[in-house]
Amino acid sequence: MKKLVAKLWAVLMLMLVSLQSMATDVFTSNRTDFRDESIYFMMTTRFYDGDPSNNVLCWDNQEAQKSTKDPCWRGDFQGVIDKLDYIKALGFTAIWITPVVQNASGYDYHGYHASDFSKVDCRYQSGDGKKSGDVMFQELIDKAHAKGIKIILDIVLNHTGNFGEEHFCKEFDRDTRLRNQADINACMIPNFETLGSDYPTLQPGFQYQRRLGMMKNTDGQNRDSHNYWHHFGNFNWDLPNRWWAQIAGDCVDLNTENNTVAEYLVKCYGNFIKMGVDGFRIDTSGHISRLTFCKQFIPQFAALGKQYEDKRLNKAPFFMYGEVCARFGSVQYRGQDNLSPYYYTWKAPKELMDGFDGSQSYWDTQEIYDSGTGYDAKLMPLCEKDNADSPESNNTFMLNGAWHEPDYSQSSGFNVIDFPLHYNFSNAGSAYGLAKSGDMKYNDATFNVVYVDSHDYGPQPSDGIRFDGSDAQWAENLSLMFTFR
Known part of the structure; x- marks a missing residue:
């Protein structure tokens, strides 16, 4: 009896594995029409x-x-x-x-x-x-x-x-190797040729206007x-x-x-x-x-x-x-x-x-x-x-x-x-x-x-x-x- 139960259990497990393989195959194959997708949106x-x-x-x-x-x-x-x-x-x-x-x-x-x-x-x-x-x-x-x-x-x-932007208007050198990217002064090195040597001394609002002016001509130049x-x-x-x-x-x-x-x-x-x-x-x-x-x-x-x-x-x-x-x-x-x-x-x-x-x-x-x-x-x-x-x-x-x-x-x-x-x-x-x-x-x-x-x-x-x-x-x-x- 124990052997029979064991055999039945083994057969059941094989069936489950087979069904799982079939389910996986159905999930992964032949899905080419995007209207079949259910989309999970995430902010990573x-x-x-x-x-x-x-x-x-x-x-x-x-x-x-x-x-x-x-x-x-x-x-x-x-x-x-x-x-x-x-x-x-x-x-x-x-x-x-x-x-x-x-x-x-x-x-x-x-x-x-x-x-x-x-x-x-x-x-x-x-x-x-x-x-x-x-x-x-x-x-x-x-x-x-x-x-x-x-x-x-x-x-x-x-x-x-x-x-x-790095390619169009390089305002900073970004040190991406630095582990602590939370320190703006450490990871964002101003490009003085673009922003001017006085940039670090400006108040945040004026720094923003300086950065923006380089891209948007907002300063009349x-x-x-x-x-x-x-x-x-x-x-x-x-x-x-x-x-x-x-x-x-x-x-x-x-x-x-x-x-x-x-x-x-x-x-x-x-x-x-x-x-x-x-x-x-x-x-x-x-x-x-x-x-x-x-x-x-x-x-x-x-x-x-x-x-x-x-x-x-x-x-x-x-x-x-x-x-x-x-x-x-x-x-x-x-x-x-x-x-x-x-x-x-x-x-x-x-x-x-x-x-x-x-x-x-x-x-x-x-x-x-x-x-x-x-x-x-x-x-x-x-x-x-x-x-x-x-x-x-x-x-x-x-x-x-x-x-x-x-x-x-x-x-x-x-x-x-x-x-x-x-x-x-x-x-x-x-x-x-x-x-x-x-x-x-x-x-x-x-x-x-x-x-x-x-x-x-x-x-x-x-x-x-x-x-x-x-x-x-x-x-x-x-x-x-x-x-x-």
């Missing part, structure tokens, strides 16, 4: 502390971080690696992580204040110094892929931080003579001039219409495509014109994605989606197609694309100041001409109750976060009504990335409020996310 530095020895205080408000024993830079790549099984067990198939390039600002733990697009931030790293540069990030990508999990990298094309940044002063969040404006003090607006800038960004972020990231989530996309996206970035990233498809999980097509913020729930934003998320899913007109010449020789002829019009003679007006009524599509819908071949001939290759649906998650009826009346505005709304709540906005009528509905509403929202469209 706040997710999980895999290596306490690399914890770093942000430069600002250090006493508060010490008193709470919570340094802003706490989570790291090792922490993500340690929790891959946890994320997989929750049912997620992809991880969207915050930007990884080298940052510099008082609060830069989120990754959106780049100071060097060509390097991975040293504060994510672990080990005895052997795992430097992008080696640790490559390890994360490889180990995620081994478990059937895709990596979506958050990238920023719209702006740098206000400490300059043409310091950014190659126009690597935009020089536009006053703007309106709800007008096209938001494409050229500095949206915050730590978000210094790059001139993405300049080929030199665009090519550098494509080169730097292209290195991550070569490493095997499965897609990009593109920050502040609504602060770059569609024409610029279609000319300078989307075809280039798509070509790199095709070239290095062997690096990605299942050789899936490279997926890109952007944050074209549209608050308050209407599919069309403020009555303007060209500021609406759906507009970016369509190709820009060929005649405007053909007229787009962002060569450095052109930009070197333009002398622009924040105190003036802020416009160049050609490229910005050209982008503003891209304001035709948006086309419509039936790609999302069945015809006569049946599937039909989608028409992607006019697709830009760029997808968007579905802000309008996000604001209509109060109930299923509201979400359904919005989609029924508005999904034809997108080239294919089934590729929209949908969420209920985020680090920026909750689905409530007033901004800045996290989801505060009932459990029943939350359950309904999740059901919509996983089954809708």
Whole structure:
């Protein structure tokens, strides 16, 4: 009897191993359509502390971080690696992580204040110094892929931080070998040729203005003579001039219409495509014109994605989606197609694309100041001409109750976060009504990335409020996310 039980137990264990292998195979194989992914968003530095020895205080408000024993830079790549099984067990198939390039600002733990697009931030790293540069990030990508999990990298094309940028305006020498990156005076050595020998003696506010002037011409001198940044002063969040404006003090607006800038960004972020990231989530996309996206970035990233498809999980097509913020729930934003998320899913007109010449020789002829019009003679007006009524599509819908071949001939290759649906998650009826009346505005709304709540906005009528509905509403929202469209 004991032998029989033992044999039955052995058979059962073999069956379980076999089932586990089958489950793993189902999870990892043949998943090439990004609409099959469930995405786990994380701010890497706040997710999980895999290596306490690399914890770093942000430069600002250090006493508060010490008193709470919570340094802003706490989570790291090792922490993500340690929790891959946890994320997989929750049912997620992809991880969207915050930007990884080298940052510099008082609060830069989120990754959106780049100071060097060509390097991975040293504060994510672990080990005895052997795992430097992008080696640790490559390890994360490889180990995620081994478990059937895709990596979506958050990238920023719209702006740098206000400490300059290594390639375009070198304001500091960053000592990344220094273990304590919390000491700004030790790890950030001023470039006196750029900032002036008196920089260390200035008060912080004047130091900020000195740094900014080198990039933005705010002091009345043409310091950014190659126009690597935009020089536009006053703007309106709800007008096209938001494409050229500095949206915050730590978000210094790059001139993405300049080929030199665009090519550098494509080169730097292209290195991550070569490493095997499965897609990009593109920050502040609504602060770059569609024409610029279609000319300078989307075809280039798509070509790199095709070239290095062997690096990605299942050789899936490279997926890109952007944050074209549209608050308050209407599919069309403020009555303007060209500021609406759906507009970016369509190709820009060929005649405007053909007229787009962002060569450095052109930009070197333009002398622009924040105190003036802020416009160049050609490229910005050209982008503003891209304001035709948006086309419509039936790609999302069945015809006569049946599937039909989608028409992607006019697709830009760029997808968007579905802000309008996000604001209509109060109930299923509201979400359904919005989609029924508005999904034809997108080239294919089934590729929209949908969420209920985020680090920026909750689905409530007033901004800045996290989801505060009932459990029943939350359950309904999740059901919509996983089954809708």
